[in-house]
Amino acid sequence: MKICVLVKEVPDAAVEKRIDHSTGRMDRSGEKNLNPFDTHAIEAAMQIKEGGAVPVEEVVAVTMGPESAVRALHKAVSLGADRSVHLSDEALAGSDVVATGYALSKTLERESPDLVLLGQQSDDGECYTIGAVVAEYLGMPSLTQVIKIDVEEGKLRCERQAEYGYDTVSVQLPAVISVGDAINEPRYPSLKAIMGAKKKPLDALAASDAGVEASRVGLDGSMVECGDFTDPPQKEPGQIIEDEDTAETVEKVVAWLEERKLI
């Protein structure tokens, strides 16, 4: 089996998320990190590989992103991926979800994976949909928000988190599966793995190398058009009741609730 894991470089969780009004895109400057959800996808791949239920020849980390995204690939490799693929091209900048999914699917086609894993959401865009888009382009079944994977003969038995509980779904391979963070606890990469990550093979591809049609990607190739962005309206400041006399405070709170017919 060959597993490809889609990974993404995102602004570090500690960095405040902002929209750049001039481009309509997210401001991705500052500290960056490998999307935390993707670390669970890599761990899921490693557990399948190490589980022994099915021989896994290779785990390949795949990303699309600017030059700096190479660091996300290094992290993915330090977590256990055997090698990585970096799709990077000016022409891809500004791609929306559909265009990104298309470009990634072209990159994945070159690898012919039996299984594509990814985190269910990115920590920046949080669109939750890239896995489904990739699956559509690859013509593979797609499962999202998976929190358990068991290997069965030529299939995977997955539990996915649903609003009302859990779905148990059997999926034929090849498939695209996005995982939630409840699926596992990613391992601690060793120092040796971190130091050796740069030495693992990395294929750098331009859009044309991956057979991506330029007209279908980038700002112009995307159907989403960003209009104006405005900050969410400021909330009215709440009423603060200073607790000087607790009995009195309780009376005030009760009166406030009664006034609004909440009790």
Add this chain to the structure above:
Amino acid sequence: MSTTAVRRPPPPFAQEHEDFRKVVRRFVENELRPRAQEYEDAKWFPNEVFARCGKLGYLGLKFEERYGGQGGGYVADAVWTEELARCGSGGLAAGLGAHTSIALPPIWKFGTEEQKQRWLVPGIRGEKIGALGITEPDAGSDVAGIKTHARRVEGGWLVNGSKTFITNGVRADFIVTAVKTRQEGGHHGLSFLVVERGDGVHSSALEKLGWHASDTALISFDDVFVPEENLLGEENQGFYLIMANFQWERLLMALGSLGGMQASFERTLEFARERRAFGKPIGSHQAIRHKLAEIATTIEVGRAITYDALRRFVDGDDAVREVTMAKLATQRAAFDVADSCLQIHGGAGYMKEYGIERAARDTRLGPIGGGTDEIMKEILGKTLGL
């Protein structure tokens, strides 16, 4: 538009070291810090912690891969030490640190291949635990005054005497022990023997102000037979073995203090933002705000001097002066910072729950262990030609 600048790691750290730092921080937060109080209350932490750290490679960061190490050198060990201090238990950090940083290095540097296979390799895996035995009831930094002696017998030595304040002293499988091998003792009459736990080796845990999770012990040797092959380095050259690791030990103490200070500071900053008094967060009151500004500055000064000393040490420069200053600048500072953090916490700081009282107790050791502040000043005095 404004963009957020990326801060580059300070020398001697590279980006990979910072990536590693995040990993260690996650490990410490997930696996050590939640257990710190339990270990402190038990006055012990289980040996499995060594095994777990060994499995993750943390006990062999600076040692070569052929011994099961990670081949990361001193800088990787520095990252580990700084982050380990965030576990919130000085005793836990000390136990792990004493094993990797003071007990194993003499074997690594001066041991024969056979000795390395016997103690370094299982030590890196966390399967055998080591302690360093130098200090005695009547000899600390004045190592020439060591009285524990080894008498030549057929096939080895008979060791008699006692060692005190020995970290890992109760649990250690082997004690890298400084002994007198000449009647007159002194600088040219000391040797190092690796004493394995067995007949005649008695340990008793000591009650302490802080470092409760550490089994710091008094160890007595009563006619302990130590075979020939357990001599580390050359006979009567033990003084050089002692001196060889001092700089590293002191740097590690400085790094540990930085990590500890930073953790206490972060907790206190959070507390000062949340705790309200007289209608606003206490951090908004000038007295507290200034105190936190001072603490932040103290930590940054300590960091600058310690990282500089580390860089020189790693580069192979003579860094005695800078290392000594780094230890002097950070140990009393760490105690003062913990005390200030406790004061900012008010009554809560005096309670166990917040971990600040523990920091205050634990950091009090800094100006004493690994050479007192007074000894540091004596060393610096000599560099000034006084």
